[in-house]
Amino acid sequence: MSFVKAFLFEPETKTFSKLDPRTKIIFLTFFWVSTLLFNRMIIQIILFTSLVLIGLISGFKEKIKDMVKGSLIFTSLIVVINYFYYSDVDVSLGMGLRFLVLMVSSSIFFASTPPEDLGLIFNYFKLPYSLSFALETASRFIPTIALEAQEIIDAQRSRGLELDKGGFLKRIKNYIPILIPLIVNAVQRSLELAESLESRAFGASNKRTYSKKLKFSKLDYLFSIGMGIALAVMIYSAAFLKIEEIVTLHSLIKVF
Amino acid sequence: MEQIEVRNVTFKYKGSKKPSLKNIDLKVKRGDFVLIIGPTGCGKTTLLRTMNGLIPHFYEGDMTGDVYVEGVNTKDVKTSELAQKVGLVFQNPDNQFITLNVEREISFGLENLGLAEEEIRGIVRETIKEFNLEKIKDKPPYALSGGEKQKVIIAAILAMNPDILVLDEPTANLDPFNARKIIDLLHIINKEKGKTIILVEHRTYYAARYANRVVVMSKGEKISEGSPREVFLKEIIEEVGVFVPFPVKLYKFLTLNWKPISTVPLTAEETFKLLRGSNDAGKSYPSHKFTF
Ligand SMILES: Nc1ncnc2c1ncn2[C@@H]1O[C@H](COP(=O)(O)OP(=O)(O)O)[C@@H](O)[C@H]1O
Numbered sequence: 254m255s256f257v258k259a260f261l262f263e264p265e266t267k268t269f270s271k272l273d274p275r276t277k278i279i280f281l282t283f284f285w286v287s288t289l290l291f292n293r294m295i296i297q298i299i300l301f302t303s304l305v306l307i308g309l310i311s312g313f314k315e316k317i318k319d320m321v322k323g324s325l326i327f328t329s330l331i332v333v334i335n336y337f338y339y340s341d342v343d344v345s346l347g348m349g350l351r352f353l354v355l356m357v358s359s360s361i362f363f364a365s366t367p368p369e370d371l372g373l374i375f376n377y378f379k380l381p382y383s384l385s386f387a388l389e390t391a392s393r394f395i396p397t398i399a400l401e402a403q404e405i406i407d408a409q410r411s412r413g414l415e416l417d418k419g420g421f422l423k424r425i426k427n428y429i430p431i432l433i434p435l436i437v438n439a440v441q442r443s444l445e446l447a448e449s450l451e452s453r454a455f456g457a458s459n460k461r462t463y464s465k466k467l468k469f470s471k472l473d474y475l476f477s478i479g480m481g482i483a484l485a486v487m488i489y490s491a492a493f494l495k496i497e498e499i500v501t502l503h504s505l506i507k508v509f
Numbered sequence: 510m511e512q513i514e515v516r517n518v519t520f521k522y523k524g525s526k527k528p529s530l531k532n533i534d535l536k537v538k539r540g541d542f543v544l545i546i547g548p549t550g551c552g553k554t555t556l557l558r559t560m561n562g563l564i565p566h567f568y569e570g571d572m573t574g575d576v577y578v579e580g581v582n583t584k585d586v587k588t589s590e591l592a593q594k595v596g597l598v599f600q601n602p603d604n605q606f607i608t609l610n611v612e613r614e615i616s617f618g619l620e621n622l623g624l625a626e627e628e629i630r631g632i633v634r635e636t637i638k639e640f641n642l643e644k645i646k647d648k649p650p651y652a653l654s655g656g657e658k659q660k661v662i663i664a665a666i667l668a669m670n671p672d673i674l675v676l677d678e679p680t681a682n683l684d685p686f687n688a689r690k691i692i693d694l695l696h697i698i699n700k701e702k703g704k705t706i707i708l709v710e711h712r713t714y715y716a717a718r719y720a721n722r723v724v725v726m727s728k729g730e731k732i733s734e735g736s737p738r739e740v741f742l743k744e745i746i747e748e749v750g751v752f753v754p755f756p757v758k759l760y761k762f763l764t765l766n767w768k769p770i771s772t773v774p775l776t777a778e779e780t781f782k783l784l785r786g787s788n789d790a791g792k793s794y795p796s797h798k799f800t801f
């Protein structure tokens with residue numbers, strides 16, 4: 254669950270969250286492109302450290318913790334597989350760190366971007382509203398459903414259900430009394446939600462408007478220009494300084 | 510012309526054997542405060558669903574008869590379009606709170622209507638002020654109490670400026686204190702904004718004093734209709750299992766065992782005045798503020 258939680262928007266108002274969503278896209282692009290450009294551990298360490306620093310300064314300590322914890326198993330798997338493939342500690346650790354950079358930067362992006370801003374970006378790039386609306390409802394209801402799951406688990410436990418007993422198959426079976434009420438409730442919830450959407454004129458006009466406007470502040474300019482220059486430097490050093498070979502499809506595949 | 514007219518409506522949900530509404534006739538005038546009561550499963554929710562077109566557009570089934578809202582047959586318009594005339598508020602505030610904060614919740618419907626940015630921002634600002642939501646305007650739904658959530662939803666619906674507000678057990682998930690606040694709020698919306706209110710509510714003691722009409726349902730049929738002072742006196746009310754406000758019960762007991770009393774009281778205050786012998790009971794109620 255901590256993996257899913259790491260992607261959820263955090264409604265507390267943080268300075269980073271108030272940045273224009275386009276600035277955050279630049280932030281995300283910088284980390285994704287830079288981390289994919291290089292293989293060596295040393296550069297991944299620099300990237301990861303700067304990402305964590307930005308995250309900590311912006312107040313996303315919990316998110317980073319959730320994310321790192323949630324992707325620990327997968328990261329170790331990547332490191333081990335890459336080690337068997339290349340027998341190179343440096344590269345395999347670099348790959349593990351790359352995965353963390355990808356995940357943590359995405360989680361900071363989603364945690365800091367109000368879903369309505371996603372709607373604005375989608376609108377900016379002429380993508381359908383239904384897509385961003387789906388994301389918005391997901392961030393709205395996943396915490397509610399998680400809470401409900403916990404309530405159901407408590408209720409079933411107090412009726413004598415033992416979840417952590419028996420072999421693998423038995424354990425899966427143990428979860429049926431949890432899943433059934435959860436699914437029934439989810440269906441009920443979606444019906445009620447659909448009714449409410451109708452009552453709020455959802456889909457009434459094909460020209461949906463947005464009350465919020467995209468607007469660059471001084472901080473946005475500062476941040477995106479800084480990130481832009483950093484990105485240019487990264488691309489330049491990868492391409493011309495031959496610090497490392499430019500990423501090939503082959504090394505992209507290595508990430509996963 | 511009636512604002513809402515339900516004409517001989519019978520409705521059976523797809524897959525059900527028995528109809529959930531049987532030959533329902535109902536007329537609602539502009540500015541009415543209609544209280545609909547009846548035991549669980551008698552068709553109250555189903556009746557409300559016909560008033561904004563959820564039936565027949567959203568729920569499949571067999572419908573005969575017609576429902577007119579401000580002269581328009583609900584069969585001829587989409588529910589999302591009727592939303593500008595009829596605002597529906599449901600029981601569970603959690604599943605109606607669609608977005609992640611109060612301010613956004615209010616703008617959501619207005620954006621769907623396609624209003625201009627400036628206009629939306631103006632309406633949102635005004636609504637927040639009017640409903641006294643300044644302190645919570647940036648809060649997410651899970652940081653709000655049930656009563657606050659329900660109030661925000663009512664505010665969000667009213668921001669779309671419908672003429673009619675239809676509410677299906679809006680206080681069912683609330684504690685008595687907050688339930689009272691919501692019903693008081695409806696009274697103010699009715700009196701000060703002139704909105705028509707159609708309310709399904711089990712807490713008849715709170716709601717009866719504000720209603721000018723009570724509709725009683727049982728097993729899909731309308732079994733009684735009239736002013737609260739008439740309707741709650743009828744024997745049939747208690748037979749179908751509706752909670753009779755205690756002042757009415759007291760009135761019945763006293764007239765039977767003691768002496769005739771001029772008016773049927775609906776509140777504790779009225780009861781007191783009647784027993785003291787003053788005859789100005791049942792006239793005015795203190796007005797409240799929009800605050801919680
Ligand atoms: N979506 C539905 N599908 C099938 N039957 C329904 C549906 N909703 C309600 N009913 C049935 O219609 C009848 C009236 O229900 P409802 O209008 O919800 O009553 P009330 O709101 O007074 O409790 C009940 O018998 C109920 O089982």
Ligand SMILES: [Mg+2]
Pocket residue numbers: 553554555677
């Ligand atoms: Mg109901």
